[in-house]
Amino acid sequence: MAEREVDRSVSQTVKAQLALRDQILSGSLRPGERISELQAVETTGASRTPVRMALVRLEEEGLLEAIPSGGFMVKAFSERDISDSIELRGTLEGLAARFAAERGVSARELEPLKECLAAIEELLRQVPISVDAFSSYVALNARFHALLTELSRSPPLIRQIDRASALPFASPSGFVMAQSALPEAQQILIIGQEHHRVVIDAIENREGARAEAVMREHARLAVRNLRLALRNRTHLDLLPALALIKTATD
Amino acid sequence: MAEREVDRSVSQTVKAQLALRDQILSGSLRPGERISELQAVETTGASRTPVRMALVRLEEEGLLEAIPSGGFMVKAFSERDISDSIELRGTLEGLAARFAAERGVSARELEPLKECLAAIEELLRQVPISVDAFSSYVALNARFHALLTELSRSPPLIRQIDRASALPFASPSGFVMAQSALPEAQQILIIGQEHHRVVIDAIENREGARAEAVMREHARLAVRNLRLALRNRTHLDLLPALALIKTATD
DNA sequence: TGAATACGTTATGTATACAATAGCGAGGGC
DNA sequence: GCCCTCGCTATTGTATACATAACGTATTCA
Numbered sequence: 078m079a080e081r082e083v084d085r086s087v088s089q090t091v092k093a094q095l096a097l098r099d100q101i102l103s104g105s106l107r108p109g110e111r112i113s114e115l116q117a118v119e120t121t122g123a124s125r126t127p128v129r130m131a132l133v134r135l136e137e138e139g140l141l142e143a144i145p146s147g148g149f150m151v152k153a154f155s156e157r158d159i160s161d162s163i164e165l166r167g168t169l170e171g172l173a174a175r176f177a178a179e180r181g182v183s184a185r186e187l188e189p190l191k192e193c194l195a196a197i198e199e200l201l202r203q204v205p206i207s208v209d210a211f212s213s214y215v216a217l218n219a220r221f222h223a224l225l226t227e228l229s230r231s232p233p234l235i236r237q238i239d240r241a242s243a244l245p246f247a248s249p250s251g252f253v254m255a256q257s258a259l260p261e262a263q264q265i266l267i268i269g270q271e272h273h274r275v276v277i278d279a280i281e282n283r284e285g286a287r288a289e290a291v292m293r294e295h296a297r298l299a300v301r302n303l304r305l306a307l308r309n310r311t312h313l314d315l316l317p318a319l320a321l322i323k324t325a326t327d
Numbered sequence: 328m329a330e331r332e333v334d335r336s337v338s339q340t341v342k343a344q345l346a347l348r349d350q351i352l353s354g355s356l357r358p359g360e361r362i363s364e365l366q367a368v369e370t371t372g373a374s375r376t377p378v379r380m381a382l383v384r385l386e387e388e389g390l391l392e393a394i395p396s397g398g399f400m401v402k403a404f405s406e407r408d409i410s411d412s413i414e415l416r417g418t419l420e421g422l423a424a425r426f427a428a429e430r431g432v433s434a435r436e437l438e439p440l441k442e443c444l445a446a447i448e449e450l451l452r453q454v455p456i457s458v459d460a461f462s463s464y465v466a467l468n469a470r471f472h473a474l475l476t477e478l479s480r481s482p483p484l485i486r487q488i489d490r491a492s493a494l495p496f497a498s499p500s501g502f503v504m505a506q507s508a509l510p511e512a513q514q515i516l517i518i519g520q521e522h523h524r525v526v527i528d529a530i531e532n533r534e535g536a537r538a539e540a541v542m543r544e545h546a547r548l549a550v551r552n553l554r555l556a557l558r559n560r561t562h563l564d565l566l567p568a569l570a571l572i573k574t575a576t577d
Numbered sequence: 578t579g580a581a582t583a584c585g586t587t588a589t590g591t592a593t594a595c596a597a598t599a600g601c602g603a604g605g606g607c
Numbered sequence: 608g609c610c611c612t613c614g615c616t617a618t619t620g621t622a623t624a625c626a627t628a629a630c631g632t633a634t635t636c637a
Contacts, residue, residue: 580637
């Protein structure tokens with residue numbers, strides 16, 4: 078193993094996967110660019126075997142694409158790919174909300190969701206919102222959606238939603254808004270909280286159809302939001318944006 | 328490479344993946360059973376590196392589960408896991424149908440779908456259906472659903488539907504029906520074709536909501552079907568069934 | 578007799594050596 | 608002068624050797 082410094086606390090495969098994902102999301106590797114295994118070995122500090130395992134995982138995750146002649150390249154996405162992914166995710170979340178409503182959720186299980194919503198609304202009360210508060214919002218919003226998904230009690234659905242989240246959560250809309258349109262963004266986010274409130278209410282009252290409908294509407298709001306944010310951009314500089322805002326504004 | 332016989336026509340990784348999937352689906356490896364890499368090396372003829380890549384892919388595919396202490400085991404599914412997966416897939420197919428309807432599809436693109444439906448209805452005209460005809464039906468039905476999915480023109484959605492299809496297409500309902508309830512199955516399949524006809528019509532007339540609704544109803548039919556087929560079984564002997572019927576009855 | 582610890586065996590995680598192919602460039606022929 | 612071909616190089620695919628951790632068993636002590 079020569080003089081290579083090895084961190085034994087986490088597996089090399091996981092370390093490589095995290096490092097490579099970070100490179101992709103941060104823009105060190107640009108969409109369409111081929112990933113060199115050798116280079117990945119150098120930058121991650123792992124050897125080729127764990128690097129290759131990480132590459133396979135990232136391909137399955139949707140961030141990489143296999144090149145027929147061998148190797149992998151960073152996947153590129155169109156605006157429609159992103160908006161479709163947001164709608165797709167909203168559809169699955171709608172199903173999760175419906176499952177939660179139909180299968181019943183105790184008041185105790187709903188509590189964390191309500192607390193999360195309260196925290197978000199508290200954040201959004203300051204106008205205009207600060208960049209710091211916005212990034213707190215992003216984390217809390219991700220938590221809200223994760224908690225909601227869990228309430229479906231459906232492992233296959235939860236798994237699919239996780240897989241469907243890569244693109245929506247990496248949506249550039251959050252990035253664009255954070256840069257130039259924070260006040261406008263805030264207005265949209267406040268509307269989004271109304272959706273959050275309704276879905277909790279619908280689940281409490283076991284109204285499956287209403288719970289599902291509001292989550293789908295919630296996604297459509299995010300799509301409109303994305304379109305708005307991208308209107309004046311000539312091209313999608315997508316992946317680099319992912320590192321800055323790791324979750325969407327939905 | 329010693330005296331190992333190597334087949335250079337396909338990659339060792341792919342070969343190992345196919346062989347292992349076959350072992351899982353055929354029941355050679357039972358749910359909950361740990362997969363030994365050494366044993367996999369012996370049975371697949373590939374060496375450990377491609378075997379490990381194949382295991383990672385099968386894990387991402389949902390057939391395997393990582394064991395915290397290391398290695399992989401064959402995943403086990405409950406009846407609810409399967410029915411949720413069918414409904415999940417139906418929801419995504421509904422979205423695909425809606426996209427197709429809203430985005431517009433030319434008559435030429437719709438032709439293969441119509442031909443496929445005609446072939447299925449021709450098959451189902453013989454009562455009772457033979458086992459051979461049933462397996463032809465299974466293949467044609469998979470084709471119909473694949474063609475429909477393609478019409479959405481949404482790569483992220485197509486990808487998700489592919490990923491969501493593992494469990495529904497492996498549903499034991501087809502197996503159970505093929506074994507003991509072919510005539511009853513046929514009745515249900517005939518109802519399913521009505522859904523297929525409606526979805527084509529809805530796409531042709533650009534009625535997105537109707538296209539979506541009928542695909543979701545189609546999935547609910549498959550779920551009822553699954554419940555019916557499993558009613559008298561005391562446990563799910565799922566994976567072995569997968570090898571016999573590779574696609575669901577939806 | 579039971580439980581706990583230590584040791585050995587086995588299997589996984591990691592690293593690296595080897596093989597083969599694809600891409601690229603240079604040189605020669607048409 | 609352009610195109611085709613041959614060969615080299617770089618990179619991926621595969622195999623295997625080595626390290627390490629986990630599990631099972633046996634032995635010993637309480």
